[in-house]
Amino acid sequence: MNTEKMFGQLGASAVTTLTIRRPDDWHVHLRDGDMMKAVLPFTTSQFARAVVMPNLTPPITTVAAARAYRDRILAARPEGSDFTPLMTCYLTEETSADEVETGFQEGVWVACKLYPVGATTNSSHGVTDLARIGPVLERMERIGMPVLIHGEATDPAVDIFDRESFFIENSLQRLIKRHQGLKIVLEHVTTVEGVAIVRENATRMAATITPHHLVLNRTSLFQGGLRPNFYCLPVAKREHHRQALRRAAVSGEPCFFLGTDSAPHLREAKQAECCSAGIFCGPTALQTYAQVFDEEDSLCRLESFASCNGPSFYGLPVNHDTITLHRRRDLSDRSLQVGRSEVAKFRGGEWLAWSIGEVSE
Numbered sequence: 001m002n003t004e005k006m007f008g009q010l011g012a013s014a015v016t017t018l019t020i021r022r023p024d025d026w027h028v029h030l031r032d033g034d035m036m037k038a039v040l041p042f043t044t045s046q047f048a049r050a051v052v053m054p055n056l057t058p059p060i061t062t063v064a065a066a067r068a069y070r071d072r073i074l075a076a077r078p079e080g081s082d083f084t085p086l087m088t089c090y091l092t093e094e095t096s097a098d099e100v101e102t103g104f105q106e107g108v109w110v111a112c113k114l115y116p117v118g119a120t121t122n123s124s125h126g127v128t129d130l131a132r133i134g135p136v137l138e139r140m141e142r143i144g145m146p147v148l149i150h151g152e153a154t155d156p157a158v159d160i161f162d163r164e165s166f167f168i169e170n171s172l173q174r175l176i177k178r179h180q181g182l183k184i185v186l187e188h189v190t191t192v193e194g195v196a197i198v199r200e201n202a203t204r205m206a207a208t209i210t211p212h213h214l215v216l217n218r219t220s221l222f223q224g225g226l227r228p229n230f231y232c233l234p235v236a237k238r239e240h241h242r243q244a245l246r247r248a249a250v251s252g253e254p255c256f257f258l259g260t261d262s263a264p265h266l267r268e269a270k271q272a273e274c275c276s277a278g279i280f281c282g283p284t285a286l287q288t289y290a291q292v293f294d295e296e297d298s299l300c301r302l303e304s305f306a307s308c309n310g311p312s313f314y315g316l317p318v319n320h321d322t323i324t325l326h327r328r329r330d331l332s333d334r335s336l337q338v339g340r341s342e343v344a345k346f347r348g349g350e351w352l353a354w355s356i357g358e359v360s361e
Contacts, residue, residue, distance in 0.1 A: 015299060015327065016326065016327045016328075017324060017325070017326055017327070017357075018290070018299060018302070018324065018325045018326075018327075019322050019323070019324045019325075019360075020302060020303035020306065020307055020322060020323060020325075021303055021307035021308065021318055021319050021320075021321075021322055021323075022047070022048045022307065022319040022321045022322055022323045022359060023046065023047055023048070023258055023286065023306035023307045023319075023323065024047050024048055024049040024050060024258070024306075024307070024310050024311065024319070025043060025046075025047040025049075025050040025051070025258060025259060025260050025262075025285070026050070026051045026185070026208050026257055026258060026259040026310045026314075027051055027053065027148070027187055027188065027208045027210075027259030027260065027261050028043055028050045028051065028052060028053065028259075028260055028261070028262050028282070029052075029053045029055070029121075029261070029262060029263040029264070029278070030043065030050075030052055030053075030073060030085070031056070031264060032056055032069070032072065034338060034339055035264060035266075035338055035343075036072070036073065036076055037076045038264075038336055038337070038338045038343070039262070039264050039280070039282060039336070039338075039343070040073065040076050040077065040078075041078050042262075042282035042283045043083070043262070043282055044077055044078055044081045044083040045078075045356070045359075046282075046285065046286045046323065046356060047083070048082070048083065048084065048319045048321065049083070049084045049085075049086055049316075049319075050083070050084075050085060050086060051086045051088060051110060051111065051148070051259070052069075052070075052073065052085045052086065052087055052088060053088060053113060054066070054069075054087070054088045054089060054090035054113055055090060055113070055115065055120070055121060055122040055123060056069070056122065057122055058125075059090035059092075059122065059125050060087070060088070060089065060090050061089065061090050061092055061095065061125075062099060063099060063102055063103040063106065063108050063109070066087045066088075066089065066103060066108050066109060067108055069087065070085055070087050070108070073085040086110045086111075086314075087108055087109050087110065088109060088110065088111050088112060088113045088148065089103060089109045089111075089112040089113065090112075090113055090115070090125065090126075091112050091113060091114050091115070091126070091127060091133055091136065091147075092125050092126070092127070093127055093128065093129075093132045093133060095112075095133065095136050096136075097135050097136045097138075097139035100112060100136055100139060100140065100145065101139055101143055101145075104140075104143060104145045105143070109145075110146070110314060111145060111146040111147065111148050111185070111314075112136070112140060112145065112146075112147050112148065113147075113148045113150070114126070114127060114133075114147050114148065114149045114150065115127065115150045116128075116150065116152060116153065116154045116167070116171075117154060118154045119150050119152050119154050119233065120150055120152075120233040120277055121233075121263070121276060121277055121278060123150070130171060130174070130175055134178075137175075137179050137182060138179065140182060141179050141181045141182040142181075144183065144315075145183070146182075146183040146184065146185055146313075146314070147182060147183070147184055147185070148185045148187050149172070149184060149185065149186055149187060150187055150188075150233075151164055151167045151168060151172060151186050151187065151189075151194065151234075152164050152167050152233070152234055153166040153167040153170065153171070160235055161218065161235065161237060161238075163234065164189075164190055164191045164193065164194055164234050164237075165191050165193040165194075168191075168193050168194060168197055169193075172186070172197065173197070176197075176201060176205075181204070182204070183204050183205070183313075184201070184204065184205045184206075185205070185206050185207065185208060185313070186198055186205065186206070186207040186208075187207075187208050187259065187261070188208055188209070188210050188213065188234060188259065188261045189207040189208070189209060189213075189245065189248075190213050190234045190235075190236065190237050190241060190245065191237055191241050191244070192240065192241055192244045194207060195207070195244050195245065195247075195248045198248075198255050198256070199253070199255065202253065202254070202255040205255065206254075206255045206256065206257060206309070206313045207248070207255065207256055207257075208257060208258065208259025208261070209245055209248065209249045209256055209257075209258070209259065210259060210260055210261045210279075210281065211260060211281050211284070211285045211288035211289055211292070211346070212230075212232065212236070212261075212279045212281050212288075212346055213236060213242065213245055214242065214245055214246055214249060214288070214289070214292045215242075215288060215292070215347075216230055216236040216242070217236050217237065217238060217239045217241070217242045218235065218236050218237055218238060219239070220236060221235070221236065228270045228271055228275045229270055229279065229344045229346070230279065231270075231275055231277055231278075231279075232261070232263065232277050232278055232279045233277040233278075246292060246296055247296075249289075249292065249293075249305055250292070250293055250296045250298035250301055250305070251301070252298075252301045252304055252305075253309075254304070254308075254309045254312055254313070255309070255313075256305065256309065257305055257306070257309035257310040257313065258289065258305055258306045258310065259310075260281050260282060260285045261278075261279070261281070262279070262280055262281045262282035262285065263277075263278030263279060263280065264278065264280040264282075264336075264338075264343045265278050265280070265343065266338060266341040266342070266343060267335070267341055267342050267343065267344060268341060270344060279346050280336070280343050280344065280345055280346055281345075281346035281347075283332055283333075283336070283345045283346075283348070284332050284345065284346055284347045284348070284352060286306070286323075286325065286354075286356055287325070287330060287352045287353075287354045287355060287356060288346075288347065288352070289302065289305070289306060290302060290325050290353075290354040291352065291353045291354055293305075294327075294353065294354070307319065320361070321359055321360060321361050322359070322360050323356065323357070323358075323359050323360075324356075324357035324358055324359075324360070325354050325355065325356055325357060326354065326355050326356075326357050327353065327354060328354075328355050329351050329352065329353065329355075330351070330352045330354065330355035330356075331349070331350075331351055331352070332345055332347060332348050332349065332350065332352060333345065333348055333349070334348035334349040335348060
């Protein structure tokens with residue numbers, strides 16, 4: 001789609017309907033069982049493909065487990081859906097380089113996911129020391145398999161708002177130097193430092209940016225009282241970090257692309273004494289991205305961010321079908337029923353500035 005030409009002719013404010021190549025979600029949590037069946041339609045209705053996170057219980061650490069999980073996702077797709085899940089391997093300190101290569105060569109895995117132990121939901125099987133997975137990273141470097149990094153330090157002495165920048169300075173910089181051919185995605189980037197290191201290494205490094213980190217800052221967590229539904233990991237940061245993310249997202253630079261990090265939790269887990277981290281942004285993701293790009297006078301670059309940069313990094317073709325968004329108010333339900341409980345939707349109950357229309361061939 002030649003959106004640049006269209007906007008040059010009309011001007012952004014005059015555009016009421018925007019048609020772009022169908023986007024992909026390069027970071028999503030679909031969970032499993034009843035939860036997966038409930039949340040999956042929100043992903044399939046917007047995205048043609050999605051990189052599915054492996055932090056289930058137990059985690060997806062083998063090719064056989066990944067195949068089985070993929071089959072469950074495919075079986076749960078709404079009737080007529082052509083959605084394709086892209087599976088990932090959960091790296092542990094016992095992960096076999098041969099297993100990783102087998103899964104990659106057979107097309108089961110598109111990448112490996114690196115969680116520092118204790119960094120987020122179901123990360124207790126993660127990595128305590130990057131040196132312990134050196135042989136696996138060397139193999140991935142050789143075969144061209146990306147590593148997707150949850151880039152946060154987990155030392156309790158590090159302030160939670162500094163965990164990303166601390167990890168970049170003390171771990172990621174060393175990994176980049178040690179594995180100079182390794183393809184890296186810094187997942188759900190949240191800081192000025194994260195944006196900077198991706199730009200510095202853009203020939204082989206990228207970052208996903210979530211819709212909620214483009215909208216929320218750390219003050220949002222406490223406005224009108226403690227907001228558990230705004231708590232995610234990494235947490236939202238100061239306003240200057242949010243502005244840096246918005247500039248990166250709308251820049252048109254190919255090293256930044258869409259990844260919702262949509263992460264549903266039942267209401268009782270979000271409103272518990274120890275609140276679970278994660279925001280279920282799947283239902284309103286594309287509408288929120290469109291609003292942000294509109295506010296930044298950059299709707300002409302939404303297609304690159306949402307539909308082109310990710311496939312380019314992963315070496316996959318762009319989608320041929322399209323999706324249409326309309327500049328009209330849309331009201332999302334506050335929550336999604338799952339069994340006898342519910343999951344709060346990000347921006348649920350809000351009037352959204354954009355709505356999603358049809359998907360076309």
